[in-house]
Amino acid sequence: MDFDSIIERHAASAPGRVALHFSGQDISYAQLWRRIELATGVLQAAGIQRGDRVAWLGLGDPALLVLLFALARLGAIFLPLNYRLARLEHEAILEHAGVRLLVTDAVHATAASALVDSAGCELLPASGLGASADGVPAVMSSGRPEDPVLLVYTSGTSGRPKGVLHTQSGLGWNCVIAIDANGLTPADHVLSVLPMFHVGGLCIQTLPALYAGAQVTLHARFDAGVWLADVARRRPTLSLLVPATLRAVLDHAGFARTDLSSLKLLATGSSTIPVSLIAAFHARGVPVGQVYGATETGPVSICLRREDAMAHAGSAGRAGLQVEVQLVDERGQAVRTGEVGELWVRAPNMLCGYWKDPDNPAFADGWFHTGDLALCDSQGFYEIVGRSKDMIISGGENIYPAEIENLLADCPLIVEAAVVGVPDARWGEVAVAVIVRVPGAALDAAAVTQLFEGRLARFKHPKRIVFCDALPKTALGKVQKAGLLDRVSTPAGAA
Numbered sequence: 001m002d003f004d005s006i007i008e009r010h011a012a013s014a015p016g017r018v019a020l021h022f023s024g025q026d027i028s029y030a031q032l033w034r035r036i037e038l039a040t041g042v043l044q045a046a047g048i049q050r051g052d053r054v055a056w057l058g059l060g061d062p063a064l065l066v067l068l069f070a071l072a073r074l075g076a077i078f079l080p081l082n083y084r085l086a087r088l089e090h091e092a093i094l095e096h097a098g099v100r101l102l103v104t105d106a107v108h109a110t111a112a113s114a115l116v117d118s119a120g121c122e123l124l125p126a127s128g129l130g131a132s133a134d135g136v137p138a139v140m141s142s143g144r145p146e147d148p149v150l151l152v153y154t155s156g157t158s159g160r161p162k163g164v165l166h167t168q169s170g171l172g173w174n175c176v177i178a179i180d181a182n183g184l185t186p187a188d189h190v191l192s193v194l195p196m197f198h199v200g201g202l203c204i205q206t207l208p209a210l211y212a213g214a215q216v217t218l219h220a221r222f223d224a225g226v227w228l229a230d231v232a233r234r235r236p237t238l239s240l241l242v243p244a245t246l247r248a249v250l251d252h253a254g255f256a257r258t259d260l261s262s263l264k265l266l267a268t269g270s271s272t273i274p275v276s277l278i279a280a281f282h283a284r285g286v287p288v289g290q291v292y293g294a295t296e297t298g299p300v301s302i303c304l305r306r307e308d309a310m311a312h313a314g315s316a317g318r319a320g321l322q323v324e325v326q327l328v329d330e331r332g333q334a335v336r337t338g339e340v341g342e343l344w345v346r347a348p349n350m351l352c353g354y355w356k357d358p359d360n361p362a363f364a365d366g367w368f369h370t371g372d373l374a375l376c377d378s379q380g381f382y383e384i385v386g387r388s389k390d391m392i393i394s395g396g397e398n399i400y401p402a403e404i405e406n407l408l409a410d411c412p413l414i415v416e417a418a419v420v421g422v423p424d425a426r427w428g429e430v431a432v433a434v435i436v437r438v439p440g441a442a443l444d445a446a447a448v449t450q451l452f453e454g455r456l457a458r459f460k461h462p463k464r465i466v467f468c469d470a471l472p473k474t475a476l477g478k479v480q481k482a483g484l485l486d487r488v489s490t491p492a493g494a495a
Contacts (some may be wrong), residue, residue: 003168004072004143037068050075058105063126078198144168163355174298174349175211181303186213191236235262274409298349392421401428430463
């Protein structure tokens with residue numbers, strides 16, 4: 001897969017076609033390619049060579065994409081930093097990755113300056129990537145398909161974040177798989193609003209759209225009102241939201257009056273998707289597809305396509321193009337259709353390894369062991385039921401927290417909820433639900449318990465309900481269940 005020349009090809013065949021729209025300005029493929037050429041020269045003049053790591057600290061910006069493609073041309077590695085992390089977390093990542101150069105936008109310039117002093121790397125303002133061509137020699141691309149090009153650190157729900165490394169070939173294959181999953185064509189228009197320090201925002205629609213020669217409208221950061229305004233004004237055909245941003249759009253005052261008819265598919269993923277959220281968009285005629293995967297898998301592994309979205313709401317979908325999926329038991333043996341097993345993935349868009357951790361058992365013999373539990377029906381549609389480490393065994397019965405969490409998500413008096421297992425002398429483990437109520441809502445433990453009657457087997461009902469003001473989360477918005485266990489280990493807050 002020839003990843004480093006994607007933009008060059010489009011600039012040659014359709015130079016005037018809009019590649020990006022950002023902050024009121026159109027950037028054609030020819031203009032984007034020129035920026036990449038200039039940035040490549042600047043990076044080479046700064047001494048960046050094959051295999052060097054260059055980090056980005058900033059919001060969503062065309063400069064991020066310019067930097068990625070310029071580094072690909074040099075055979076170097078792009079490391080997007082999560083701008084929501086604390087300084088010590090950034091320092092640990094920069095040190096672990098051995099970053100040589102940190103590129104920053106104006107918003108994060110002060111923080112970046114402090115980081116380079118402690119990390120021992122050089123600093124380059126994003127504006128410096130577009131330096132004048134004077135004195136910047138023409139650069140011939142030396143990037144190769146097998147070159148690592150993207151290093152993304154996991155959100156670190158427990159323990160130290162891991163560096164996940166992807167090659168140029170892997171990113172190219174992910175674009176091909178994602179194009180098939182999204183039904184992308186050069187005529188499409190993607191509204192990209194999720195942070196691109198994560199493979200979701202970067203690799204599910206944004207890079208695939210550019211690979212396909214489509215147009216991307218890019219927002220610096222998500223805002224529900226701005227998303228709705230651009231759907232109405234710019235008429236995108238595709239967009240990607242996670243459950244929290246889906247909810248923000250749905251709860252916005254402008255949702256009911258905004259014309260959503262241009263959207264042929266609204267993709268989502270990242271965590272459990274409440275069916276009530278999906279139904280609200282389906283009621284407006286917008287198909288909601290899902291993408292299942294992980295930082296390690298590109299991330300597009302399983303996808304619910306547009307043609308299946310309405311009939312299979314809540315399903316993760318079928319295996320993507322060229323993606324192999326198997327469900328296995330604790331011995332690594334395949335389970336039967338309809339049975340729950342751990343989901344393993346093998347595909348050409350997989351990671352090539354973990355940075356400084358070549359023997360990590362999560363990636364063995366080409367298979368990534370996701371740690372997620374799923375079942376597959378006779379038609380090949382997968383349902384994710386939870387994490388293997390989160391599964392609760394109560395009285396010998398398996399309880400999957402996602403089952404309970406999905407029911408709680410449908411209650412209009414609940415903002416969000418999560419379920420964890422705690423030790424119990426009689427049952428071994430029992431389920432505990434931790435709930436954030438809508439402010440002022442008259443919701444007590446008895447009312448919550450009633451939500452499960454007739455809808456969930458009695459042994460699955462939470463044995464305790466805990467109310468709190470907010471759930472502990474990672475910088476990517478995923479609930480930290482380890483943090484929840486600390487909260488439910490004492491009776492404080494219990495109802």
